[in-house]
Amino acid sequence: MMHRFTVLFVVLCATFHIAISLTDGLLRNGDFKQGPRPWQLNGTVVGRHNAIPSWEISGFVEYIKAGQKQGDMVLVVPEGAHAVRLGNEASIKQKVKVVKGRFHSVTFTAARTCAQDERLNLSVNPNVEKNDWGILPMQTLYSSDGWDSYAWGFQADFPEVEFVIHNPGVEEDAACGPLIYSVALKLLNPPKRTKANLIKNGYFEEGPYMMPNTSWGVLIPPHVEDDHSPLPGWMIDSLKAVKYIDSDHFYVPEGKRAVELVAGKESSLSQVVHTTPRKVYVLTFTVGDANNSCEGSMVVEAFAGKETVKVSYESLGRGGFKRAKLQFTAVSERTRIMFLSSFYTMKSDHSGSLCGPVLDDVKLLSVRTPRRAA
């Protein structure tokens, strides 16, 4: 009896420890509200490596307050907000408590400042795998206001890691370089396939942290590796991002979250599932629009191995969806399920921002076929 209590106590402590060591949300001073002291700044340039509370900086880093604008910077920091700008080879980093062995996703809001192709290099240290980093391209603008949120995923090899955002740029103009506005972290729950759905995370409910103050969703950037997906179970094996959206700011067909295929054929979402050859499966999903002024004729192509279906959807840009289905006979033990949008669509609000059909409620079931008479 005594022993059992001890075990329970230890388990509770471990659980409690996890609960207090990691909360989903902004990192410490993740919105850069606490800035450098006046004597640590020369204009906007931050002088000391530890001048921004909770962060460590290196290289040419500027601290920008709402309304400040200089040079050829194309946008201003929103009211009440603060941001840091990373010049060539500059970086910011912070030590964060994580859960060893588990997947996490980082969400950050950023904007490019000049016309150049700006990129950011995200990494966690130390991690056993040496090349645990990812390059996030920022050349395509998806939101109307110039700000976009991006997500990146990693598996923690230690209970505490150092998260680094680095601008690998070598622009001629040192004042060019992305602005970073907020950084948050989320512990991801491992997705499971169930009897009711052979697709993992098919309803897209598990995914990166959504910044509550932003109305533009979160971009899931293109990846090659599964283990960096901030959208558990899914791979974005295309050139461009897909957008993760929530029902607080968009129309979502099912539950609280869904994905918007924002870059035509250049953004595709896929998952490899275990199948039994010669068994019949039914893939069902919904295609709709996010109520974000994304109007026009849309087509979502779904693939299951070599089988495919094209689902057309007429969007008025005011929210809505239809259900679609693809029945197929598996030909191997692994079948790739993939979705993409056939066309590019732009918002009708003259912002020029890319948008597209919404995908949700993806479900795969094996169906019994009537037995043939022997």
Ligand SMILES: *[C@@H]1O[C@H](CO)[C@@H](O)[C@H](O)[C@H]1NC(C)=O
């Ligand atoms: C979001 O808004 C809340 C309350 O207005 C504020 O405390 C927080 O700092 C904001 N977060 C960001 C990332 O701006």
Ligand SMILES: *[C@@H]1O[C@H](CO)[C@@H](O)[C@H](O)[C@H]1NC(C)=O
């Ligand atoms: C502040 O920056 C200007 C321009 O880069 C430089 O000339 C000046 O020496 C700097 N001042 C200090 C106190 O570092």
Ligand SMILES: *[C@@H]1O[C@H](CO)[C@@H](O)[C@H](O)[C@H]1NC(C)=O
């Ligand atoms: C990105 O950062 C990691 C870790 O600092 C580094 O090893 C890698 O070379 C960087 N990649 C690029 C392309 O700058």
Ligand SMILES: *[C@@H]1O[C@H](CO)[C@@H](O)[C@H](O)[C@H]1NC(C)=O
């Ligand atoms: C679309 O958004 C408008 C304005 O925010 C709202 O009034 C309307 O109810 C939304 N439509 C749907 C289908 O949710």
